[in-house]
Amino acid sequence: MSPRPLRLALAGATGAVGRAVLEVLEDQEPSFASLKALSSGRSAGGTVSFRGDDLRVEEARAGSFRGCDLALLAVPAEAARQLGPLARAEGCLVVDASAAWRDDPEVPLCLPEVNPDAVAGLGRGIAAVPCGLAAALALVLRPIRDAAGLAAVSAVALESVSGAGRRGIEQLEAEALALMNGQEPAPPTAIPYRIAFNVVPDGGARGAAGGAGDAEQRLCADLAALLGAGPRVSATVARVPVFYGHAAAVSLSTARPLPAAEARELLRHAEGVKVVDQPAERLYPMPMLSVNDDAVHAGRIREDPTRANGLELFLSVDNLRRGGATSLVGLARLLARRHLTK
């Protein structure tokens, strides 16, 4: 991660993204000096499994970050707003997976593969990763933009229940079990309606004047921050009854003509992207194929005859690992290299 072994703290170690962070650290980071696992008071005292051992979980509170170099936050935004400044005051640089800091002009929004120079200055000592689907879209769209310019992007995002964290997973499990046993499911807890055998086009609670929900605005804003001003972006977000892995149907217009075959070839060489595009053999991106993969899967790449320079494609991504954990660990690695080398 950096020339000297770092002392890490992971807040949210018991959550859906936190557990994926532990897996990514196991797979990608052989050398760091220590790892402290933190949660809220609810899970404190329990353990998480790490490198074949049980790692004790402590409650995140004053003093928790002392003696650490880097704090990785995989907690809800309200908790990140408290823990970020606390970790800073106790001497850590902070990387955050939540939306708490993404609109703060002093906090860089950075996906290391796309805009690493965003963290050259680190005003508050905090950096944020984009939401998972914005990260996936940016990895796929950047090479297309570089080759042919991007005029407009429109995405229909199909988000799995783990995008709503552990509680989303528990809701689908409980509802599916009840319905398969001929029982009425309990009232929903994490997603506004029953999600088992249903699709819920809930773009987030606070709607903008134009009607987009906050998750849809978040996706567009994060994507614009990563790709720079230029393409017009719109999104529709729907929750689907899938446990792990998001997908998106993407329609885009390039500034200059880009045949589908060329786009496919570009994506074959793009960092963080795997082309899965042999429809004749029934091979295309699906959430179940993306789980545990650090690459975004892109396929069904074809020209759109209804628009000038129009392309259509479909992507899938492991929302917890690639969409959260891989970005967070990659950003921690980047900060360590650039700001913690002494």
Ligand SMILES: NC(=O)c1ccc[n+]([C@@H]2O[C@H](COP(=O)([O-])OP(=O)(O)OC[C@H]3O[C@@H](n4cnc5c(N)ncnc54)[C@H](OP(=O)(O)O)[C@@H]3O)[C@@H](O)[C@H]2O)c1
């Ligand atoms: N899920 C995704 O696909 C995804 C992808 C990218 C980014 N994110 C972002 O990542 C963050 C975590 O999401 P998640 O899906 O992992 O949620 P989650 O499954 O609900 O886990 C939340 C974690 O945060 C901990 N926590 C909650 N309040 C806390 C507090 N006040 N102090 C310390 N720890 C606290 C929880 O601890 P307890 O076990 O004690 O409750 C748990 O470990 C969110 O900001 C989310 O927006 C999520």
